[in-house]
Amino acid sequence: MHLRRASLTAILTAVLLTAGTMAGVAAAAQPAAPAAAAAPAAPAARAGVPWDRVGPGWILAQYTTARPEGGASGPETLDLISPSGTRYQLARWPDSRFAPVLLAWSPDGKRALFQVFSGKGGVEELILATGRLSTFVMPGMANPIGYTTPDGLNIVGGRQSGSLTSLARYTLSGRLTHSLGTSTDGTVLYQPSGTEFVTGASHGLKLVSNEGTQIRTLPVPGSTANTCNPVRWWTATTVLASCDPPNSGSPRLWLVPVSGARPQALTPVRKVSSDDLGDLDAWTLPSGLYLQAAGPCAVLQIFKQARNGSITLVKVPHTEGDNDVLTALGARLLIRAPTSCIGSNSLLWFNPETGAEQWLIRAPANQAGVTAALPFYSRQDGSL
DSSP, X not given: OOOTTTTTSHHHHHHTTOOOOXXXXXXXXXXXXXXXXXXXXXXXXXXXXXXXXXXXXXXXXXXXXXXXXXXXXXXXXXXXXXXXXXXXXXXXXXXXXXXOEEEEEOTTSSEEEEEEOSTTOEEEEEETTXXXXXXXXXXXXXXXXXXXXXXXXXXXXXXXXXXXXXXXXXXXXXXXXXXXXXXXXOOOEEOXXXXXXXXXXXTEEEEEETTSOEEEEEEOTTOOTTOXXXXXXXXXXXXXXXXXXXXXXXXXXXXXXXXXXXXXXXXXXXXXXXXXXXXXXEEEETTEEEEEEEOGGGOEEEEEEOTTSOEEEEOOTTSOSOOEEEEEETTEEEEEEESSTTOOEEEEEEOTTTOOEEEEEOOOTTSOEEEEEEEOOOSTTOOO
C-alpha cells in the first residue's frame, strides 16, 4: 500500500509527515484527546451494509455540507459507497473543522485510519462494521502513513529526520514494533504479500524487507536525486514511479522492475507547450493509456497518451477541470473533481472512451462536498 499520491490532494497536504521530533522511540503510545469524536451511525444503517460484498468498486468517502469558503463549518460524514452508488453512513462529526482526515482503508476492508489535527492531535481507527473507535498518539509524534498488507495488521508511520523520513511499523494501538529504515519521500509501496516494500531512495527507489533490511537499490536513469516516488504496482514485479528529469521540476513516469533490471520510461520528457507540467500516475484501460498530470495553476489533468508519446487532453463533462483520478476499474476512471467554481467537490465514475458518467456524489455549489475518498484496496491501488 502507499499513501495515495501524496502531493496531489488537500488531505495529504495535511497528512504527510508534519513536523514531529523523536521523543523516545521506545515509549508506549499514549491515548489522544481529540477535539471531536465520531458519532457512529445508527445500527440500522450498518446492518444494511452487505459486508460480504464489499470489495473492488466500493469507496470510503468523507463528505461535508459546510460551505466551500475557508473557515465555514458544518457536519461531516463518513460514507461507504457501493459500485451502484448506494451510500451507507458509517460515522458523523458535528463540525467539519474538527473532524479527523481519512487516511487509509485496511486491505481487508474492515477498518479505516484517520489523522487528527485538532486538539492534541493523534490517530484514530474506526471498525467499520461496529463503529468502535480507538484513539492514540504514536511514539515520537510519528505520523501515520497507512496499513501494511495483506490484512492491515500493522500501521506504517514516519517522522522527519533531517531531509529523510524515518519509517517504522506500529501495532493497531500505536506501539512501535520495528524500524523500517529511511526514505527520501516518505512513501511506502507494499507488495500485496506484505513481505517487502518499495520506497524513495537517493537515486531512484529501493526494495526493503518488512523487517527493514534493504534488499537492493533500484536506480532510475536520467532522474534527479531524491525525486522518485513509487506510485503503484504496474505488474506483480514492476513498480510505476514518478521521477523528475535533470534540471526540471516536471516529473515523468518510469516502469521499474524490482528485480533490479533496467527501468523503462513510460512517458517522455514533456515540453511546456504540451500543457502537461508533469506526469504523476497512469492507468491502462481497454481504450488506451491514461495519465494523471499536473497542469497550470496547480490543477490536475487527464491525458490520453498515444504509442508515440503524444498526448490528448481528456475533458470530464460537468466538472471545473481539476480532475483527481483515484483509481481505475474496467473501462472507467474514478474521479474527484470540483463541480462549481468555488470549490464544491463531487465524485463520479467516468468512461473516457464513451464519455459515460456515473455520478456517485454530486455536491451542491453551496457545499464543500467530498473532502476525501479512498477506493477499496487492490494491487493497483495498493500504495499506502
